[in-house]
Amino acid sequence: xxxLEVKDLKTSFFTDAGExxxxxxxxxxLERGKVLGIVGESGSGKSVTAYSIMQILAPAGKxxxxxxxxxxxxxxxxxxxxxxxxxxxxxxxxxxxxxxxLNPTYTIxxxxxxxxxxxxxxxxxxxxxxxxxxxxxxxxNEPEKRMKQYPFELSGGMRQRVxxxxxLACEPDILIADxxxxxxxxxxQAQILELMQSLQKELGMAIIMITHDLGVVAQxxxxxxxxxxxxxxxRGTADEIFYxxxxxxxxxxxxSLPSANSAGTRxxxxxxxxxxxxxxxxxxxxxxxxxxxxxICITKPSPEFEVGDNHTSRCWMCAKNAHSSGEALxxxxxxxxxx
Amino acid sequence: xxxKPLIEVNGLSKYFDVxxxxxxxxxxxAVDNVSFAIKKGxxxxxxxxxxxxxxxxxxxxxxxxxxxxxxxxxxxxQIKSKESIEEFRRHATMVFQDPYSxxxxxxxxxxxxxxxxxxxxxxxxxxxxxxxxxELMGHVGLNSEHASRYAHEFSGGQRQxxxxxxxxxxxxxxxxxDEPVSALDVSIQAQVINMFEDLQDKMGLTYLFIAHDLxxxxxxxxxxAVMYLGRMVELADSKxxxxxxxxxYSKSLLSAVPVPDPKIARENARIxxxxxxxxxxxxxxxxxFRTRCPYATEVCATSMPEFKEVETGxxxxxxxxxxxx
Numbered sequence: 001x002x003x004l005e006v007k008d009l010k011t012s013f014f015t016d017a018g019e020x021x022x023x024x025x026x027x028x029x030l031e032r033g034k035v036l037g038i039v040g041e042s043g044s045g046k047s048v049t050a051y052s053i054m055q056i057l058a059p060a061g062k063x064x065x066x067x068x069x070x071x072x073x074x075x076x077x078x079x080x081x082x083x084x085x086x087x088x089x090x091x092x093x094x095x096x097x098x099x100x101x102l103n104p105t106y107t108i109x110x111x112x113x114x115x116x117x118x119x120x121x122x123x124x125x126x127x128x129x130x131x132x133x134x135x136x137x138x139x140x141n142e143p144e145k146r147m148k149q150y151p152f153e154l155s156g157g158m159r160q161r162v163x164x165x166x167x168l169a170c171e172p173d174i175l176i177a178d179x180x181x182x183x184x185x186x187x188x189q190a191q192i193l194e195l196m197q198s199l200q201k202e203l204g205m206a207i208i209m210i211t212h213d214l215g216v217v218a219q220x221x222x223x224x225x226x227x228x229x230x231x232x233x234x235r236g237t238a239d240e241i242f243y244x245x246x247x248x249x250x251x252x253x254x255x256s257l258p259s260a261n262s263a264g265t266r267x268x269x270x271x272x273x274x275x276x277x278x279x280x281x282x283x284x285x286x287x288x289x290x291x292x293x294x295x296i297c298i299t300k301p302s303p304e305f306e307v308g309d310n311h312t313s314r315c316w317m318c319a320k321n322a323h324s325s326g327e328a329l330x331x332x333x334x335x336x337x338x339x
Numbered sequence: 340x341x342x343k344p345l346i347e348v349n350g351l352s353k354y355f356d357v358x359x360x361x362x363x364x365x366x367x368x369a370v371d372n373v374s375f376a377i378k379k380g381x382x383x384x385x386x387x388x389x390x391x392x393x394x395x396x397x398x399x400x401x402x403x404x405x406x407x408x409x410x411x412x413x414x415x416x417q418i419k420s421k422e423s424i425e426e427f428r429r430h431a432t433m434v435f436q437d438p439y440s441x442x443x444x445x446x447x448x449x450x451x452x453x454x455x456x457x458x459x460x461x462x463x464x465x466x467x468x469x470x471x472x473x474e475l476m477g478h479v480g481l482n483s484e485h486a487s488r489y490a491h492e493f494s495g496g497q498r499q500x501x502x503x504x505x506x507x508x509x510x511x512x513x514x515x516x517d518e519p520v521s522a523l524d525v526s527i528q529a530q531v532i533n534m535f536e537d538l539q540d541k542m543g544l545t546y547l548f549i550a551h552d553l554x555x556x557x558x559x560x561x562x563x564a565v566m567y568l569g570r571m572v573e574l575a576d577s578k579x580x581x582x583x584x585x586x587x588y589s590k591s592l593l594s595a596v597p598v599p600d601p602k603i604a605r606e607n608a609r610i611x612x613x614x615x616x617x618x619x620x621x622x623x624x625x626x627x628f629r630t631r632c633p634y635a636t637e638v639c640a641t642s643m644p645e646f647k648e649v650e651t652g653x654x655x656x657x658x659x660x661x662x663x664x
């Protein structure tokens with residue numbers, strides 16, 4: 001059984017302008033000790049997916065359907081009491097901006113000890129020892145001194161280390177990292193990524209890495225989910241996604257990146273602008289920007305095609321190569337002939 | 340690209356006064372003794388981490404900040420007097436990082452793009468102004484129907500196009516691009532980068548392209564300069580600096596960039612630096628990089644390394660450049 005099973009998760013935000021389907025039927029599984037990357041552009045629903053798992057959505061956001069099972073236990077509808085034992089204990093999250101996610105009015109030490117006191121039966125003295133031990137684990141120098149300092153006294157990289165220490169203090173099974181290095185400089189990012197990698201090996205937790213940076217994904221992840229407009233468009237191992245992408249969106253995303261050899265050549269951008277979640281098209285969400293769009297892409301969203309070992313894609317273009325696609329192929333041809 | 344430099348910067352410094360207590364101020368050396376030249380039609384990439392002074396260099400060149408010392412020579416003329424600065428700004432403009440805060444929300448697109456035309460009085464009739472604005476909008480791929488709209492009605496990528504159209508209004512030769520694509524989504528980045536390159540081909544523009552995304556800089560630049568704590572540490576052709584970085588900081592910076600290729604990422608030997616970037620208020624003595632440098636010796640603590648040409652067109656500021664390479 002997978003550690004985390006997400007099935008047909010749907011989360012919407014109810015705004016004055018209408019319902020925004022931020023996550024629209026997302027399903028995936030996460031095995032123990034694996035690193036899963038979720039990539040996508042802003043508004044693709046990658047963060048909302050994570051917040052829905054943790055049930056820490058903004059008031060306008062509601063989970064309107066689906067299931068999230070942690071170790072076989074259903075979390076959706078389980079109630080706040082159960083979630084309190086999950087958050088920070090079994091599943092932890094670190095955010096993009098370590099300044100705003102730490103409380104500026106409390107010392108590092110008291111914020112670190114809070115989680116430990118809440119979720120374990122350690123007393124204050126033991127909690128303090130544990131907190132110092134965690135700071136050492138994440139390579140914060142002079143941990144005793146840091147315990148008494150406030151967040152503003154630390155640099156961005158140090159704060160992110162403190163966040164990681166806090167997230168890992170109760171030895172969670174899953175660490176969700178929401179753009180953990182986006183606010184950091186390149187050399188500091190390298191430090192934090194290396195730290196996360198070594199802690200992952202040492203503690204054996206699973207990581208969900210949410211990022212828009214395909215470089216970070218290539219470095220960190222075993223498996224990758226590519227999201228667009230609230231939906232998973234492609235899922236597979238990192239190697240499959242990078243070397244054998246099947247969805248037209250993934251393909252064009254890979255093509256649009258500047259690379260070592262691209263100097264002097266023109267980049268191949270994705271045309272158009274990102275989708276407006278209030279006015280979702282009827283068919284595939286990417287169809288309006290897709291160079292290969294067929295008639296059926298505009299009228300009907302694509303089902304999930306199995307395109308390889310543990311590799312799926314929601315793109316009508318895959319129908320031709322997929323194993324079980326006789327029906328789908330007929331549908332495409334039908335759509336084309338109707339012209 | 341011609342061989343004559345369009346713009347030359349010699350020993351440019353910009354210090355800010357920072358209050359550190361009652362009646363006490365300290366000099367923050369944001370940019371310290373930086374020299375380089377950009378040829379006509381060339382793109383010079385300027386990279387470095389936050390606080391290294393790259394934005395300050397861009398702004399000081401355009402005299403948005405008054406330089407503390409050093410000279411800026413444009414097309415053979417020194418830019419110093421009020422008249423020369425005004426004249427210079429008709430040839431040199433800037434594209435800003437944040438397409439949200441750099442456009443006035445109360446102005447329509449045509450007024451935003453038309454403002455430089457108004458300031459420099461570059462039209463003789465209302466009709467000419469209108470025509471110029473529409474032409475500029477065409478250059479950056481905006482329609483005439485966009486002219487009467489406000490900035491908030493556009494996406495990030497389109498806003499950046501408005502900002503670029505504004506910078507083109509005076510028909511400049513030189514544009515300082517300060518992180519012009521870092522606020523944009525990956526799929527939009529490529530559109531804007533292509534546009535910068537097309538405009539350069541069409542109008543013979545010269546760019547100072549400031550960015551922290553090294554893959555983008557490598558794509559667009561002919562030469563690249565690396566800054567650290569207000570000093571320039573390395574400058575070379577863009578291929579040369581990636582294939583053969585000589586300064587220990589450039590080496591680690593380039594190796595730290597996550598490459599979107601899993602096999603390379605797994606095999607890549609990253610040089611991970613220890614520690615944080617020191618505060619520019621308490622910059623280390625001698626070489627600014629010595630506190631994080633794996634090769635630092637006593638000489639690095641006592642004297643500032645000279646920024647010198649070690650191979651043709653390849654400048655480095657490091658005492659031990661010959662020993663460590």
